[in-house]
Amino acid sequence: MNIHRRLRGVAYQTFYRLPHPVRRRIVRLVVPKYLVGAVTIIRDSEAPEPGRLLLLRQPPGRSWGLPAGLLKKAEAPAVGAARELSEESGVVIAPEDLVPAVPNAIVHAKGWVDTIFMGSVPASTTPLVVDGGEVLEAGWFPLDDLPRLTPNTAIVLGVYGMGPHAAHSPS
Structure with missing residues (x-):
């Protein structure tokens, strides 16, 4: 030995x-210490393939991102994801109706971990409500014609085979 x-x-x-x-x-x-966030990828349940995604434009307002935020102390990830989705877009989905994405967590090099959840709602009957402060605008965008995305959003969507980095996602 x-x-x-x-x-x-x-x-x-x-x-x-x-x-x-x-x-x-x-x-x-x-x-190492990490911040833990919750991200939701919400699809329009009525849209034909390839579908539409809910995106938010937040200050400074140059790019679009996914509903997301940090978890509160001792908050379950699905609960945090549902809370952030509701706070930022007005879309209400029960935590148990959010599906953990596979993989469910993405570790970012800059020191945070995102837990990712998927969900869908009918866009035609789901009002989008933003506060104008934290979120400037919310909208539905076709997957094959997404607006300019934040770098983190492009990375996260790429992991799940969507967006500009879809070709680079692991198989």
Whole structure:
């Protein structure tokens, strides 16, 4: 057995003998911290293929993005996704009606993790309501003719085979 493996074993044994609160504090000091967000990809249930997506234009207002926001402390991701969707667009979907996307989480290099949920509503009977502050405008856009997207939105949609980065998404 080499010396490095033996030292690592001793370190783990020592660590696991520490009281749980001390172990937790050590882990929080050593492990990178991430913000966790919830994103919804909402399709128009009435639109013919390839379909339409709900997008939001937020300040500074040059590009369009998906309904999204940070989770509150101890908030379940689906609950946060439904809350952000309602707050930003006026679209109300029960958390249990949102479907976790596959993959359900995307880790971004700049230090946050997005949990992604899919849903659909009939655009013709679903009013879009924005506050004019956090969100300037909301609208439905054909998947084959999307407006200029925020970089993060283009990346997220690409993971699911949509938008300008769809060709680059993993298969």
